[in-house]
Every structure is written in structure tokens, then in C-alpha cells.
Amino acid sequence: MKFYVCIKMVPDVTAPLQIKEGELIMDADRVVLNAYDASAVEEALVLTEKHGGEVEVVCIGPAKASETIRKALAMGADKGTHIQTTGDEGYDSTSYATILSAFFKDKEYDVLSLGKQSQDTDSGLTGSMVAEKLDLPYATNAVGLEVEDSKLIVKRQGDTGQEMIELPTPCAVTCSNDMNDPRIPNLKGIMASKRKPIDSIDISSLGLSDEELSPATKTLSYAPKPARKAGQKFEGEADEIARKVAQLLDTEANVI
Amino acid sequence: MSSILTYIAIADGKVKRSSLEVLSHSKKLADAAGFTTEAVIIDPNASNYVEDVQKYGASKIYLVEDALFSEHRNSPLLSALAKIVETVDPKVTAFASTEGTKDILGALAANQKAAVVADVSSFELIDGGIKATRPVMAAKILANVEAKGNKVLVSVRSGSYDLNESPATAEVISVDAGVSEGDLKAKLREIISSTSDTIDLNEAESIVAAGRGVKDDEGKALISELAGVLNAGIGASRALTESGMYDPSLQIGQTGKVVSPQLYIAVGISGAIQHVAGMANSKVIVAINKDPDAPIFEVADYGIVGDLYKVLPPFIEELKKIKT
Amino acid sequence: MDEKFDCIVIGGGVAGLSAALTLARNNMKFLLIERGEFAGSKNVSGGVLWGSDLNKLVPNYWEEEDGGWERFINHRRLTFMDEQSTFSLDFKSKHFNEAPYSGVVVLRSKFDNWLSAKVQEAIDASDFAMDSFIATNIKVDEVLMENDKAVGIRTGEEEFHADSVIIAEGVNNLLTRQVGLQDKYVPADHMLTGIKEVIRFDQKVLEDRFQLNGLSGMSNEFVGWATDGVEGGGFLYTNRDTISLGLVLSIKDMREKKRSPHDLLNHFKTHPTIADAIRGGEIVEYSAHVVSSGDSRAMPKELYKDGILIAGEAANLLMNAGKAIQGMDYAMRSGILAAETIVKAKEQNDYSSAVLREYRAVLNDSYVMKDINNFQDAVHLLHTETMQSKVPNLICDFGRQFFTIKNEPTPKSEKMLLGAIKRHSSLWELIQLGFKARKSL
Ligand SMILES: Cc1cc2nc3c(=O)[nH]c(=O)nc-3n(C[C@H](O)[C@H](O)[C@H](O)COP(=O)(O)OP(=O)(O)OC[C@H]3O[C@@H](n4cnc5c(N)ncnc54)[C@H](O)[C@@H]3O)c2cc1C
Ligand SMILES: Cc1cc2nc3c(=O)[nH]c(=O)nc-3n(C[C@H](O)[C@H](O)[C@H](O)COP(=O)(O)OP(=O)(O)OC[C@H]3O[C@@H](n4cnc5c(N)ncnc54)[C@H](O)[C@@H]3O)c2cc1C
């Protein structure tokens, strides 16, 4: 099977951040491969190792995003495409979905795999947008994938339980990080990745108009979360502090 | 006249409270703007829920009643919603953010060429669209965003708004989904596990959540007993859903569910930002952890430093006393 | 792809990156391996990079819009501290305002990452653009030896071969020990713990508070009460919009006095002078790291072996004689020298110790070993009880009297000094100390 995995470079949410006059300031070097996309890459690798096939990755982003592509290649993906941006366009999920669908329009594949959401924005929109634009059957929030003949079998995490969904190919799927533990590239993988091809293309080559690309949503500003009031911490004899807190929940917090 | 349309989700034969929260808020916004408040119910027994939905102020209710919707499937749901949004042409279509919503929101936006904002914690109408606030960076900070367009879709985190009854008599309009089983490309093979017998975490007043510190059946039994006493839902950290100790649908956090109960008791959970992202909006947070430096204490209102196996028995006993 | 490398560099700290950059510039085929997520991710320390080697490595580095460094030092301060007072030697000079600077403050995660990008650029420009690598998130488990000569490295199940290995693994030098250049067990009294907080301010507030102008910066070392009787000292360096505040502490002494680095840092921060300096700041990072005491007795037996060179703090190259910590500049110079030695070895196609011993010779000739040897006494002196608490107390006591203006007759300063000496030490002790100090500095 031929997999295309859409991977995104995202800021490391565990890195220190700062809000200055409504703007978010982060260390531009602290970026990672979106964890959900890493799971999507891993799953595609496992399935192609088992059933044969090929894994290509696609990433829209600024120059530095080539490192993210390199990471996926080091994990084992065969080839990468880097769709170049400046990083300052203010693209939202809709813009990315537009770009991705334009890219995939004339490509051959069995499965388009995406992350279920971006770790930094938690939007979770791009996957089903791309599927709709390309008129593909799809499933979101996959926690397991299997290949049966030419079908993709998706175990999907729903609100209250899990569903087994059978998708004819070509199809699209969005992956949860609960699906697997992505491999950490070994040294051979890192070295091999350097010789793997990365196609670098300009957005303009996709024939999209400015209007099609212009995001319908805009982030106006960032703000710190309203602080919670400082809590109380109880240390000491287990029996005593346990009872004490139980009483406070009743008398002080009024939640019992 | 312009309108705000709210999608009403049904689960286990009940209207999801989070949908009514969104409807309550939509009603307020619509009234202030001179819009109508409308709702859509898509379910095999959609008409059963008209009464509940009227109570929260919908003056027009669209029903798509079809056996196709006995289980969640994205493609018929998408078709039905697309058809409704197309014909009703609301300014804003609002959803409660559930896995079901997440499954179709992007596709619906693409289908309707609508501007969309997912998972907001609040939103207001502005000229030509909405302004919303949504937690980002693993819920460490808030982003103020704006979505503009002829059509705008928004999904709202559960617990963001209070329920507010304002009874109306709604005009009820039945709509044909216009899809049949044969049109569907994806096939739902089976539903594997279901936690419908336990309390829905999005609606629970109290939640007891277990983390890796809960090591065995004895610990699990303590969690169940505590939840029982408080009539609380049981949640878990990723460490325990991953290990199979708890059902994956009980995972709370960035990948799992976002909850905001009155009381959240984190037992043996370290408080990784991805977990906290899912529970930091709880009203009162209690943390039980043997490590005094565990980050969970930074968000806890009441922190108990101690071994959960020693803390829980007297804690449960004391709560039982208070309850009776 | 399985062919041999000219060299494998272990560790992407200052020493390893400097070596790698030198190798790349000399058209060598090499592999740099760093176990952190990216170069710098594990190197939480940071401080002042002294000297001008950086300019040799990256000429005119200061011209870059956003280079890897934070501020240049034109203001130095050594502060003696007692419970309530501080008495500082303060030196600020316009001499230091001109590039190349004689010291720049760096935050390691940023600096190392920046330097690593320079290495990548140099690789891309070399003949081995496709054959030299920087590999991160990989830990070297073993240096592979054949007949007591290094032939490559092992990581997990994978083995890679090379004519030579530069070990630049930092202070916790397990591989240096594995290849037999250092005893397996290094006594704890040669090791210190450094802990540091990065505290953020509005940039304007920071610049006003520390009288910074443009990108000028200040370095401040502290002795005395800072460490509450535990052997060690404190430091404060100004970054762009943060300060690095921390302590370097004797592990052994802490253990004996049952103190923890965290608790001592909190102690330090309660001093009125420090409290004033950090008011309104937000702690954005906390880190702790072992650092060598700079005692040359802890150096590996040798810094070379067939196919192996040891550079940077792995070789215990560090100086901490009170006026500053010098570890990064030593790491940089030794990394460069090690790489240059490998380049020569390649020319002669001989990587045996017969050629590699040249490294030791040039290092001995450089300021690195000269300073380390010349200032050993100062290092030992600094770590005496007298220097650690009596002298700072005495100086502050004197300072307090000297600067106090009461409306009554002021004693002569000599008398004040003698009084202070009597209270905190004996004259004899100080004479001894002065004698030692004159010899050692
Ligand atoms: C992209 C991404 C998304 C993620 N999404 C989620 C998510 O949705 N939900 C989620 O939970 N995690 C999520 N994680 C994982 C998260 O980072 C943590 O790994 C996880 O939350 C840890 O679970 P834990 O606190 O139970 O385990 P640990 O971190 O191992 O903590 C166990 C705690 O139990 C305490 N303890 C141990 N024994 C006892 C005892 N006897 N008594 C009292 N205390 C004890 C310990 O002191 C410790 O603090 C995500 C990670 C990533 C990268
Ligand atoms: C709190 C503190 C303050 C300091 N202040 C100053 C100062 O102001 N000025 C100054 O000059 N010096 C200062 N130093 C000292 C300075 O940080 C060190 O001397 C310097 O970092 C040594 O550089 P290095 O490259 O030899 O080692 P390191 O910087 O420690 O780099 C070693 C690298 O090797 C990697 N590594 C280790 N083992 C392996 C392995 N097996 N496989 C792969 N990779 C491995 C590590 O991850 C690390 O990145 C300070 C130190 C501390 C702790």
C-alpha cells in the first residue's frame, strides 16, 4: 500500500513560553514533529513493513521544517515533500487543508494519513477537511490500523467506546498517539535519511489563488490563563490529613 | 432573519448536557443580536427530544429522523448536517465538542466553505462572524481568535457555559437526510467496547481519576469505592489507559477528554501538562500523590502528600461519615 | 554507507562542536553524536564564554542578527557577602566594548544549537556533505577497542567504525573511564554541583537594573554567605532579557552539612542584595549539573591513546579560581586542538599515540594547561574555610564600618580593619593567606 503521511512541525509545548503584548514568544529552535503525526508515520511504517508498500511524508512549513521531514525519513519513510512557506502567513487548518488537497489532487495513493490534531493548537480539523475536499471516505481518531486486502481497517476511539470501521482505499485517516509508541530513529536511520530525496516545492506551483489560501480565522492575541488561587498542601500523618481534607471539601469547598 | 443553529447531540437516549450548554449560550447571543435560536437533532428518535430542546429556547427545531443514525457514522451525519446548514443558512452553527463532533466538523466546514473554530471555551458574535477564546499550547495559554465568513462553525468545550432554561414553543421541521445505506463507502463493522454503563465524564459533577500510582486491583478497588461514595465518574491518566487498566474512553487530557466537573480528585497522577490540559478547569481539584514535588500540586486546591493506599481508606471513611 | 569515518566525535557540547567544526573545515569525514534531543538540549548550564576563540571558530560572529550569544561582558564584579551586606570589587571598562569581545554570556541550549548549525553549514560546504553527519538523540554506549586501539563506537545494537574517536562527553566521563584513561572511581571531592535558575524580566527593567547598554552585560561572582558555609560560590550573569543566577557547590561538603542545592539557592536568594536584583522576575528554568572543581589531580591519566583524544570537561579541563569559571573556553580550545591533531594524523595516515600525543604537547603549550598548572594553588586556596567564610565576613564587616557615617568621631580605617580581622579571623591566618594568594594568583 502506498501511504502519504501529512506531518507538521510544531513548537514544543513543554518549552518555556512568554506572552508579550498579546504576542506569543517562543524559542524558534524548540520545535518537534507533531506527536500525533509521529504516530501516523510509525503506523504506516509498521503496515508497509508487514504488507509491503511505501511511505511518503508531506510537510508544509518554513525552511526549518526540512528537519522535521528528515526526522520522519530517519524513522524509515521513503521520501519527503516540503511545501515551502515563510511561516508568517497566518495559515489555519483550512489553509493547510486547501494546500494539502491541491497537492494530493493528482497523486496516487491508498491511504492519506494525518495526525488527529496539532499538538500546539489542538484544532483537529485538517484531516476531515482534506478527506472532504478530495471526496475520500475517512475515519478520525484512529487508535489502531490494519490492512486487509485493499481495505484499511480502523479502530476508532469514539465518545464512549471503540468502533471498527472498514474503509475502501483510497481513504483518509487521522491518528491518535494512543495508537503506538513511535520509534526513535537509530543512527543508521539518521544516516540513511540524508540520502533520501526531499522534493522542495513552492506553494505557487499548486495553482491556488490568494483568496483560496487566505485563512478564514485569525489569532488576534494570546493571553495567560486566569490563575487559580493558590491551593493548600497537606503533609503528615496519612489518616489525619486525609480526614482533614475530606472535611474541608464539605465545609469549605462545598462540593460533597 | 439570521439565526444561530445549535447541533444537539444525543447519547444513550438522552440529550447531551454539553449540547444544552451550547444552546443556552446561543440563545443568549441570538436574543441580544435579534437572531433566531434554532436547533437540529439527528437521531432515529429525534422527535423524542423536542421537548428538552424547547426548554432551552430553540424556536425552530429541525429533525432528521432516520435509522441510519442509530450509531455514529461520519458520512451520513455529514450529509445531513450539510443539507441542514445549506437550507437554514445560519450565521453561526454551534456544536458541543465531542468525539462525534470532531469527526465531522472539519469536513462540514470544507463542504460548506465555512470558517471554523474548534474547541473554544467561549465565543461571542461580532460583525461578520465570531470572536472566540480557545486554550492552546496544551492549554497553557489562551488564544483569542476571530472567524469571519458567511457561515461560521464553532465547537465548544463542555462545561464552558451554564444551563439556562428559557422555554419556547418551537416550530418543528422534519428534514430527509437524503442519504441511504447504499451511498456509504465506509462500513461500520462493530462497536468494540462501550462504557455507557458508567457515568459520562463530560457530564459528571465529580470525577475520580487514577494514575500510574494506582498499581493493582487493590488500588482500583479503592478508586471505585471512592467514586461510589461521591457518585463520581471514573477517569484515568494515559499511563493507565495505555496499560489497559482502564478503558481508553476514560482517558482525560490533551488526547483524551476535556472535563470540568465541580470536583476532580487526581489519585497517583503526576500532573504532566498533557493531563492537566484536560482537567485544569475543574472547579475544585484534589491531588493525592506521594511525591511532594509532583506538578499536579501546582493546580490542586487541596493537595494530600502521601501514599494513596494509606490515604484513601480514611479519606473514603470520612466522606462516608459526611454523606450520612 | 558502512565505510569508515576519519573521526567520530562523542558529545555535542562546546568541545565536541568545536572539534566537529574544525574537522569539517579541514574536509574530514566524521560523525558527531549527541545524546540530547538537539545539541544543547542537555547542556543547561551556561554562563560566560571567556576569551576570543569563538571569533576564530566563527569569524565576526557578533555581526549576526541573532547569533548564539546573549550579551558581551564589559562589567565584572566580585562580591563578598555576609549575612546582610555585600562588598564588591567592581570593574567596568570601555575597553571591553569593542568586538572581538573578551567574554560573552551564553545560554547553552541556544548557543550549542547555533554552533551546531555552523557545523552543519561547514559539512555542507565540505567534500563530505553527504557523508559527514550530526546525529542527535543517540547515546554512545561504548568505544570499540581492538588491541587497545579505538576502532569505532557502539550505540545499542549498532556499530560504526572510524580511524579515530574524540571523546568530548563532558564531566561525567564514563567513556573516558571505559577506555582506561581515567580510574573508574573519581573521588567526590573533585566534583561540584552547579545549579542555576534563569529568571526573566522585562528587557527594559533588566537593562535599567544592571545598567546595561545595548548588548553590554555584567558578570558577578559571589563568595561568602551566598553558600551558607558550604564550600562554593555564587554567580549572576545577564542575558538578553533574563539573568542566570546560581551556585556552584561542593558535593562532599553539602553531604556532610546535609544541605541540598535547592535549599541553598533559596538561601542565596533571600540575601537583600540578591532579592533586590531578582525582584519582579519570573523563574523560567531551573537546572542542575555536575561541574568539575578544576583540581588538576582529577585529570585523566592521559588525554590520548591509540585512536583516541579526550577534550573539554571530559578531560577535566576547567578553572575555578574564584574570579570566574572557565570551562567553555577550555572546551573550545581543546576541541579545536584535538581536531587539528586528527587532521595531522590523517595526513600521516597514522592515528597511533605516536602522532596523537602531539595533542598533549600543544595543549600544554596553550593557555589552557598553563593556566591550570599556574593557578592550582589558587584553586586549593579558594576551597579553604578561610577564603570561604572568614574573609568575606571580614571584608563586609570592614565595609560596613567604613561606609557608616554616624554623627560621632570616625575611627581610622586601619583600626576598623584590625577590629574586623580580630572578629573573624586572626592576623596570622590572613598573613598566611596573603602569602599563599600572592604565590598562587
Ligand atoms: C501528545 C501527547 C498527548 C498526551 N495526552 C495525554 C492525555 O490525554 N492524558 C494523559 O493523562 N496523559 C497524556 N499524555 C501523557 C502524559 O505526558 C503523561 O505521560 C501521563 O499523563 C502520565 O500519567 P501518570 O501521571 O498517571 O503517570 P506518572 O507520570 O508516572 O505519575 C505517577 C504518579 O503517581 C505517584 N505515585 C506513585 N505511587 C504512588 C502511591 N502509592 N501513592 C501516591 N502517589 C503515587 C508518583 O509520585 C507520580 O507522581 C500525553 C503525552 C503526549 C506527548
Ligand atoms: C552551573 C554551571 C555554571 C557554569 N558556568 C560557566 C561559565 O560561566 N563559564 C564557563 O566557561 N564555564 C562554565 N561552566 C562549565 C562549563 O559548562 C563546562 O565546562 C563546559 O560545558 C564543558 O564543555 P564540554 O563540551 O566539555 O562538555 P558538555 O558541555 O558537558 O558537553 C558534553 C556533551 O556530551 C553529551 N554526551 C555525554 N555522554 C554522551 C554519550 N555517551 N553519547 C552521546 N553524547 C554524550 C552530553 O549530552 C553533552 O551534550 C559552568 C558549569 C555549570 C554546571
Ligand SMILES: Nc1ncnc2c1ncn2[C@@H]1O[C@H](COP(=O)(O)O)[C@@H](O)[C@H]1O
Ligand atoms: N503544515 C502542515 N503540514 C503538513 N501537515 C499538516 C500541516 N498542518 C496540519 N497538518 C496535518 O493536519 C493535522 C493537524 O490538524 P489540525 O489540528 O487541524 O492542525 C496534523 O496532524 C497533520 O497531519
